[in-house]
Amino acid sequence: MRGWALAGGTLCALSLLAGGGAAVSTDLPPLAARELAIIASLGPWPPPAARDASNRVSGRGEAVALGEALFHSTRLSTVGGLRCASCHAPWRRFTDGRARALGAEDGVRNTPSLLNVRLQHWFGWDGGNDSLWSQSIRPMLDAREMRADANHVARALRDDELLKRLYEQAFGHAPPADDETAMVDAGKALAAFQETLASGRTPFDDFRDALLRGDGAAAGRYPAAAQRGLRLFVGIGRCVACHAGPNFSDGEFHLSRIASKLHDGSADSGRAHGVATLRANAYARNGRFADGPSAPRPELPPAEAGAFRTPALREVAVTAPYMHDGSIANLCDALKPHAALEGGDAPALGLAERRDLVAFLRTLGAQEQAVLADENALSCR
Numbered sequence: 001m002r003g004w005a006l007a008g009g010t011l012c013a014l015s016l017l018a019g020g021g022a023a024v025s026t027d028l029p030p031l032a033a034r035e036l037a038i039i040a041s042l043g044p045w046p047p048p049a050a051r052d053a054s055n056r057v058s059g060r061g062e063a064v065a066l067g068e069a070l071f072h073s074t075r076l077s078t079v080g081g082l083r084c085a086s087c088h089a090p091w092r093r094f095t096d097g098r099a100r101a102l103g104a105e106d107g108v109r110n111t112p113s114l115l116n117v118r119l120q121h122w123f124g125w126d127g128g129n130d131s132l133w134s135q136s137i138r139p140m141l142d143a144r145e146m147r148a149d150a151n152h153v154a155r156a157l158r159d160d161e162l163l164k165r166l167y168e169q170a171f172g173h174a175p176p177a178d179d180e181t182a183m184v185d186a187g188k189a190l191a192a193f194q195e196t197l198a199s200g201r202t203p204f205d206d207f208r209d210a211l212l213r214g215d216g217a218a219a220g221r222y223p224a225a226a227q228r229g230l231r232l233f234v235g236i237g238r239c240v241a242c243h244a245g246p247n248f249s250d251g252e253f254h255l256s257r258i259a260s261k262l263h264d265g266s267a268d269s270g271r272a273h274g275v276a277t278l279r280a281n282a283y284a285r286n287g288r289f290a291d292g293p294s295a296p297r298p299e300l301p302p303a304e305a306g307a308f309r310t311p312a313l314r315e316v317a318v319t320a321p322y323m324h325d326g327s328i329a330n331l332c333d334a335l336k337p338h339a340a341l342e343g344g345d346a347p348a349l350g351l352a353e354r355r356d357l358v359a360f361l362r363t364l365g366a367q368e369q370a371v372l373a374d375e376n377a378l379s380c381r
Contacts, residue, residue: 028227038234040212043246045205046198047119055133055188056291057170058195066166067193070186073163075156077146079104084139084190087111094197095319099326103145108262110326113319116312118195119247125308125324126274127253131290133191134283137183144263154182184289199314200366204230207363222363229360232353239357248313248364255307257337260325270324271303317362332358332380355380 031039049059057063070076071084087101088094094114101107109125117123123135139145140153157167157175167175170189175182203222210218233239244250253271260268278300283289308324321327322334335354349357358380 028224028231031231035231035234036211038240039208039230041245042240042248043205043208045201045246047246049195050118052118052131052133052191052195053292054131054285054290055191057185057188057192060170060192062166062170063189063192064196066163066170067189067191069163069166070190071193073156073160075160075163076140076148076153076186077104078148078152079146082146087139088114093199093315093319097320099321099329101145103139103142104147105144105263107144108260108268109324110321112311113315114194114197115199115315116247117197119251119312120249120309121251122253122274122309124274126270126272126277127309128274128277129281129283130278130285131191131283132194133184133188134281134285136190136194137187137283140183140187150179150183153186154179157182157186181289184283187283188291202314202366203363204360223359225356225359226363227360229356229358232349232357233360237349237353237357242310243313249310251310253303253307253309255304256324258323258325258327259306260327267305268325269305271307271309272305275300275303313361313364315365317358317365330379330381331361351380 052058071088074081074083077083082103087096087103088111089096096102096111098111100109101111112125117132120132121130123129123132124138129135129138140148141150154175157163164175167185167189170192171185175185203226207219207222207226210216210222233243242250242252242254253274256270262268278284281287316322317331320331321329322331323337328334328337332354335349335357
C-alpha cells in the first residue's frame with residue numbers, strides 16, 4: 001500500500017494529508033491537488049443548520065411537531081387516505097419507489113426524496129417554488145395530487161383537536177379566521193418539519209475527513225472500486241460539474257437528455273415551466289405571505305426548455321427509480337445519459353467505469369441502509 005501523494009505541489013490552504021499519506025489501493029496513481037480540493041469541497045457533513053428567514057417558525061420545535069402531524073394526516077387532502085407520507089414514505093427514504101407520483105391522479109414526474117431538502121434553494125424538478133413552505137402548499141392545491149383548497153386545510157386546523165392544539169403551540173394563537181393565512185401557516189409548519197429530515201454520515205464522509213486530517217489507516221478502509229469511482233466523479237466523468245458540494249447538487253438546472261410529456265401530451269419544458277409558475281406564484285418569497293424583510297426578487301432570466309434541477313445524490317442507491325420522469329430503474333443505466341455533458345465534450349463511460357461509479361455512489365448512503373438497496377437495480381450490464 002502506498003500513500004495518496006499530491007501531484008504538482010502542496011495544498012497548504014486545505015492542510016490535506018498533514019500527517020502523512022493516506023493508504024489506498026496500489027493500482028491508483030497519486031491524486032492531483034485539484035482532485036483533492038474537489039473532494040474536500042464535498043463536505044463537511046452534516047452542514048450546519050440554518051433558519052429560513054421567510055418562515056417565522058423555521059427551526060422551532062413546536063412547529064416541527066405540528067408539521068410532522070400534518071405530514072402524516074389525511075385531513076389535508078380531499079382524496080380518502082392520501083397524505084404527504086403517501087408519496088414521501090419515511091421507510092422509503094421519503095420517496096415512494098414509483099416511476100411517477102400517484103395522488104388523486106397519475107403524475108408525470110418522479111417523486112424526489114425529502115432528505116436534506118432544506119439545502120435546496122429552488123424546489124420541485126422545475127423550481128416553480130423558491131421556498132420549502134411554498135413548495136409544501138403546492139400539492140395541497142394541485143387537483144392531481146391532494147385536491148384540496150384553503151378552506152379545506154383551514155377547517156382541518158380548526159376542527160381537528162390535535163392539529164388545533166399543536167397549531168396554538170407553534171404560532172401562539174388559535175388558527176386564524178382567514179382560510180388562506182391558515183393554509184400558508186400549515187405550509188410553514190410542514191417546512192419546519194421537513195427541514196429536520198437529514199441523511200446520516202456515510203463511508204464517503206469518513207474517507208473525506210480521513211484525507212483532510214491525514215489519517216492513512218482510516219482512508220485505506222475505503223473500497224478500491226469506490227476510490228476509482230470517486231476519481232471518475234471528480235475527473236473525466238465530470239459528474240461534479242453539476243453534482244457539487246456536500247449535498248452533491250449545485251441546486252441549479254441543466255438540460256436533460258430525456259424528453260418527457262405533461263398530462264396534456266405537451267412536452268415537459270422543465271425550468272421554462274417553473275419560471276413561468278414562479279412569476280405567477282402568490283406564495284413566493286417576495287410576496288405578502290413571506291415573513292421577515294422582503295426584497296424584490298431580481299428578474300428571472302429566460303430558462304432553457306427541457307432543463308431540470310440537479311438531484312442530490314446522497315442515499316441515491318436506495319431511492320430508485322431515476323430521472324425527472326422515473327424512466328430509469330437501474331442506477332448504472334442512469335449514468336448512460338450523462339456520458340457526455342452539455343456540449344458533448346465528455347468521453348463516454350465504459351461498463352467497468354460505470355461499475356466503479358456505482359461503487360462510489362453506494363458509499364453516499366448511510367451504511368445501515370445498505371440492506372435496502374436492490375442489487376438487481378444496482379448491477380451493471
